[in-house]
Amino acid sequence: MTHQIQEDQQELIELFPQREHLGLRLDKYVADELPELSRTYLQQLISDGSVLVDGLVRRTSFKITPGQIVTVELPEVEETELLAEDIPLDVVYEDSDILMINKPAGLVVHPAAGHSHGTLVNAVLFHAPEISIQGSTRPGIIHRLDKDTSGIMVIAKSDRAQTSLVEQWQAREVRKQYLALVSGVIEEDTATIDAPIGRSSANRQQMTATRSGREAITHFTVLERFEDCTLLDVAIETGRTHQIRVHLAFIGHPVVGDALYGNKPSARVAERLGVKRQFLHAQSLSFDMPGAGERVTFEAPLPSDLSVVLEELHSEETDADSVV
Structure with missing residues (x-):
């Protein structure tokens, strides 16, 4: 079957595995059928949920069976040249x-x-x-x-x-941990938010918790409680767009400084503490090192604009204790 690929516009391509394709990995099968696209690019499409088997998102290692329908959605790509730019990296x-x-x-x-x-x-x-x-x-x-x-x-x-x-x-073998400051005092020490996430019909820039969305699971542990906010250690099993921000807003405790998903109480906390952006920091990633296989963890220290906020909160607690 011949497939005409046009990457300058969104296009759906349907592939129909035959008997000779039995047992092939999904990424290998699609790469063989669409040689115009690199396997690395196709793996990214699969990871993004743009390749479906019988309407379901599958992993790159999923084994193909004859009679299935594989749908590939080629996203709209702007005609822009990628240029290397001397931007400092930490x-x-x-x-x-x-x-x-x-x-x-x-x-x-x-x-x-x-x-x-x-x-x-x-x-x-x-x-x-x-x-x-x-x-x-x-x-x-x-x-x-x-x-x-x-x-x-x-x-x-x-x-x-x-x-x-x-x-x-x-x-879901990668451990992703974040530090988040949320509005309000959360009573539970630990909790799991299991709520599918999809795009909001009211505001296309927003995502929302909805039954028709894709599976999304977030775990959190309370690290510190303050007068009007709570510091959380957050771990996510899935990686949906804006997942942590959507889930925390869904339970009524939006991230402090979040202009898109925040509410009036979170805005007041942000103004009082001088928070200029969402208080959300990816603090660590754990995964198996490619090639070697050993488990590794990499961490990123809290940036100064967020660490000064925690210092202010601790200072407020100290002042309150001294008054008592």
Whole structure:
């Protein structure tokens, strides 16, 4: 079957596995059927949920069976040249396979509408020019952090690292921990939020908890309670867009400083403490090192704009204790 690929517009392609395809991995099957696209790019599409088998999201390692229908959605890609830009990176660790960075708040991860330059991808291409673009606007990008979320990120520098990390993400073998300051005092010491997330019909810039959304699971542990806010250690099993922010707002405790999902109480806390952006920081990532296989953990220290907020909260507690 011949497939015409047009990456300048959104297109759905249906593939129909035959008897000879029995047992092939999903990524291998689609790569064989669509040689115009690199396997690395296709693995990213699978990870993003843009490749479905009988309407269901599957892992790259899923085994194909004749009679199934494989649907590939090629996202709209702007015709923009990716340029290497000398943007400083806070490198936590680097070898021939991976690059670990501490992303600052305010830095967009990859080019998109309105952000064709000055992104993390532009910086990575300058720092590690050996990373191949391979037809993608997200070379080496395995996961994302929102523009105003700081913290640890891993970049794949080699094909084997890309394959290994994508598979670990899909198998939920990567441990992702965040530090979040939320509005209000949470009584539970630990809790799990299990609520599907989808795009809001009222505001296309927002995501929302909805039964028709994709599975999303967030765990949190209370680290400290203050007068009108709570410091949380947050771990996510899934990686939906804005997941932590949506889930915490869903239970009535939005992230302090979150302009998109916050409410009046969280805005008051942010104003009182001088929080200029969402208090959300990716503090650690744990995964199996590509190639070697040993379990590793990389951490990113809390940036100064957030650490001064915690200092202020602790100072308020000390002052309150001294009055008593």
